[in-house]
Amino acid sequence: MTLKEVITKKAIELRQEIVDFERELIRIPSPNPPGEYQAISRCVAKKLKEIGFEVNIVPSKPEKPNVIGRLKGTAGKPVLIHCGHLDTVPVGGGWTVDPYEALIRDGKIYGRGAYDAKARIVVYVMAAKVIKEAGFRLRGDLVECHTVDEETGGRDGAGYCAKEGYLKGDMAILEGRQDEIWFAECGHLTLRIGTLGEAAHAMYPWLGVSAIEKMTDVLVGLRKLQEELKARMSKIPGLSYSTINVGTIGGGSKSNVLADRCSIDVDVRVIPEVDVDEVIRKIEGILEALRKSDPKFKAELEVLMKALPSVTPADTPMIKVIQKVSREVLGFEPKAVGLHATSDGEYFREEGIPTIHWGVGTGKNRAHGADEFIEIDDLVNLTAAHAIVAMELLGYEAT
Numbered sequence: 001m002t003l004k005e006v007i008t009k010k011a012i013e014l015r016q017e018i019v020d021f022e023r024e025l026i027r028i029p030s031p032n033p034p035g036e037y038q039a040i041s042r043c044v045a046k047k048l049k050e051i052g053f054e055v056n057i058v059p060s061k062p063e064k065p066n067v068i069g070r071l072k073g074t075a076g077k078p079v080l081i082h083c084g085h086l087d088t089v090p091v092g093g094g095w096t097v098d099p100y101e102a103l104i105r106d107g108k109i110y111g112r113g114a115y116d117a118k119a120r121i122v123v124y125v126m127a128a129k130v131i132k133e134a135g136f137r138l139r140g141d142l143v144e145c146h147t148v149d150e151e152t153g154g155r156d157g158a159g160y161c162a163k164e165g166y167l168k169g170d171m172a173i174l175e176g177r178q179d180e181i182w183f184a185e186c187g188h189l190t191l192r193i194g195t196l197g198e199a200a201h202a203m204y205p206w207l208g209v210s211a212i213e214k215m216t217d218v219l220v221g222l223r224k225l226q227e228e229l230k231a232r233m234s235k236i237p238g239l240s241y242s243t244i245n246v247g248t249i250g251g252g253s254k255s256n257v258l259a260d261r262c263s264i265d266v267d268v269r270v271i272p273e274v275d276v277d278e279v280i281r282k283i284e285g286i287l288e289a290l291r292k293s294d295p296k297f298k299a300e301l302e303v304l305m306k307a308l309p310s311v312t313p314a315d316t317p318m319i320k321v322i323q324k325v326s327r328e329v330l331g332f333e334p335k336a337v338g339l340h341a342t343s344d345g346e347y348f349r350e351e352g353i354p355t356i357h358w359g360v361g362t363g364k365n366r367a368h369g370a371d372e373f374i375e376i377d378d379l380v381n382l383t384a385a386h387a388i389v390a391m392e393l394l395g396y397e398a399t
Contacts, residue, residue: 238337
């Protein structure tokens with residue numbers, strides 16, 4: 001039998017355990033916020049220990065227990081890191097099934113986190129079990145890192161583990177889809193802009209200053225900046241241009257009172273070819289130009305969150321290995337593309353670790369939406385695929 005046949009056969013034999021582990025994770029709520037991780041952290045740690053990993057709980061804070069397991073190889077190098085996240089988004093509305101029952105119907109498992117990202121944890125962890133039970137040992141070390149707070153920036157999760165030196169490796173595969181390999185990601189800014197006015201009765205508007213009216217000038221400036229950014233297209237497949245979205249706006253107290261304050265929250269996605277600080281300076285420039293042209297214009301800019309773009313070279317060997325294994329095991333080749341978002345990948349790349357995202361599932365699995373699901377066949381097939389990828393990247397020998 002070929003390696004593909006041996007590993008695929010073993011994954012099929014472990015189908016029920018794969019399904020049971022997925023359902024067990026779904027049934028442990030871990031929405032963020034509020035971010036309660038003790039139970040799911042214990043569950044993942046227990047599974048890793050059963051397989052033979054050396055496990056450490058690495059809390060950035062007492063209530064934020066990250067799980068790191070190491071399956072030692074015969075040579076100890078190279079080192080491959082798998083990283084998933086323990087948290088999910090809150091349940092939200094519109095569900096037709098219990099989001100924590102882990103219902104099985106028509107070959108699918110439903111539940112919050114069924115796809116994002118508990119299925120990714122399952123295929124990463126169970127890939128190690130498939131390798132061992134198929135009668136192989138890895139030469140390099142396999143590290144399983146499953147962390148907190150990815151849905152809210154990951155600073156106490158992957159960010160903490162990477163920066164504090166708990167994660168040392170030669171390459172990392174982070175949670176993602178099975179039909180795409182993400183090797184680059186945009187930078188991300190969350191900004192708050194506030195304009196200040198002077199309250200007055202609406203029938204005497206000349207006695208005051210409307211902060212809302214002043215904000216309209218800011219919005220016009222942001223629209224012009226968006227048009228400027230559209231002209232700078234990314235050369236990375238899957239990416240387009242930097243985007244500006246005004247997501248919330250608020251101000252004023254009553255329709256017959258000039259608003260003394262107005263505030264907008266702005267989401268900015270910055271392609272790798274554009275300097276994040278340059279975008280901030282351009283927005284500050286919009287405000288400064290308005291101050292000079294209008295003595296009554298007063299505004300403040302606050303940077304609430306800043307993440308830089310990060311890129312792994314497109315010729316990294318991981319991508320070629322994943323594409324080859326996918327063709328052989330799954331029957332298709334995932335595209336290598338960039339991601340219009342920021343992820344935990346930035347923390348690994350900051351530490352010099354070549355990093356890509358590849359996991360299980362596709363865009364159809366309703367991530368963050370009602371009736372989120374994962375297909376059981378995908379769980380089993382991707383467990384096999386991840387096992388073979390790890391073997392090819394780390395080397396292996398028969399036990």
